[in-house]
Amino acid sequence: MLVCITSKGPTPENPVEERFGRSPYFLFKDTEGGDWSSVANKFADAAGGVGPRAAQTVIDKGAHVLITGNIGGNALPVIQAAGIEIYQYRDSGTAGEAFQKYVEGQLKKFS
Amino acid sequence: MRLVIASGKGGTGKTLVAANLAASLAAEREIVLADCDVEEPNLHLFFPSEEETLPVMTDVPEFDNSRCTKCGKCGEFCQYGAIVVLKDRIMFFPEMCHGCGGCEIVCPEGAISLKKRPIGHVAFSAPRERIILVTGVMNEREVMSPHVIRETLAYTAGHPLIICDAPPGTACPLVETLEGADACVFVTEPTPFGLHDLKLAAGVAEVLGIPSGVVINRSMGDDEIIREFCQSRNLPVLMVIPFDREIAVAANSGDLVIEKIQGMKTRFIELFEKVRALPGVE
Structure with missing residues (x-):
């Protein structure tokens, strides 16, 4: 599971x-093992339309699970629709801890 | 001449000035009043009348599923995040689309065609003699206010005297309203908020090279903060409207102050003469 x-x-620190x-x-990290990988979000500071474009990035990487604090409408x-399961993490820990x-x-x- | 009444800060009295200026001038000439505050147009509150409307349309893509291979080129191209391509389908967010048509061009399969979608309308009325009111209205949830403003202004083109009630703020909607105008009047109030936003808005007019002046509204006599700024930027103060209960009551009842308070009509006509005398105004 990615x-x-x-x-x-x-x-992950x-x-x-x-x-x-x-x-x-x-x-990104596979539960079956392997290394962490990362993608910089080039739309992080864009004026609008960031949600769908971020979703496209996650989908293109083939993730099965998404861990985040909050996700927009x-x-x-x-x-x-892409069948990705979303888990909420709202503590102040690291990505590694959340994983x-x-x-x-x-x-x-x-x- | 196309004169824009703008402010930067909301609620300073743009609409009050636009409505009363137009009604004062209409005694002698034909005026087109254009409400370019398309997200919340309210000039019509001063001029209730029957309206005719025409829709404002934009282009949106339509996807032919029999041709689409889900290659993702359209989603990659879209700068507005309006298209997401999944393995088995396309998700399209019409209200995020800016109608540029780029997706149709980049699609290698010819699977995208453009169709029309309404995002607002323009309302026309003739509320009094010699005044034509043209109101741009953008539908809720929509984001393309410059498009609606452009269409609204297109209907006014060629008229000898157009007075535009601008949207507040200093971004695209104001730029769209100001671009190509002959003069601009900024309505401000003598508060730190009024000054702050006046500075930003005046900067926009400066960049666009539009001759401008200032109306100070809700003056309690001490307008030093505004006057200092105006002096430093060579912005003439064209009119001062006092902080006055009678004016507030008239405006809040949807009445024109020129019809409730003696002498106001003359002062608005003077305002117009001063605008015409601004350096750079034809």
Whole structure:
């Protein structure tokens, strides 16, 4: 399962970013192992339309799960239509910690 | 001549000035009043009358599923995030689309065609003798106010005297209203908020090279903060409207102050003469 986590920086030591569309980075990690990878969100500071474009990035990477703080009204239906499960993380921990919590089944599914 | 009444800050009295100026001048000449505050047009409140309307349309893509291969080129091209391409379908957000038509051009399969979608309308009325009111109205949830403003102004083109009630703010909607205008009057109030936004708005007119002056509304006598700024930028103060209960009551009842308060009509006509005398105004 490929997991995407919104993050303030390009590595799992960085804190989770609360906002989905304006997240500076999207981090990816497979639950089956392997390295972390990251994609910088070039639309993080765009005036509008950030939600759907962020969703497109996550979809193109083939993520099955998305961990973020909050997701907007335009991105949400896209992520749902792509069949990606959303888990909410609203603590101030790092992306690595959020991933661990997900693996342990401690995160709440967003619906 | 096309004169724009603008402000930067909202609620300073743009509409009050536009309505009363137009009604004062209409005693002697034909006026077109254009409400370019398309997100919340309210000039019509001063001029209730029967309206005729025409729709404002924009282009949106239509996707032919039998041809689309979900290659993603259209979504990649769209600068507004209006198109997301999934493995099995396209998701399109019409209210985010700016109608540029680029998706149709980049589609290698010819699967996209453009169709029309309404985003607002323009209302026309003749509320009094020698006044034609043209009101741009953008539908809720829509974002393309410059497009609606452009269409509204297109209907006024060629008229000898057009007075535009501008939208507040200093971004695209104001630029669209100001571009190509012959003169601009900024209505402000003697508060730090009024001054702050006046500075920004005056900067826009300066960049566009539009001769401008200032009306100070709700003056309590001490307008030093505004006057200092105006002096530093060579912006003449063309009129001062006092902070006065009678004026507020008239305006809030939808009445024209020129019809409620003696001497006001003359003062608005003077305002217009001063605008005409601004350096650079034809």
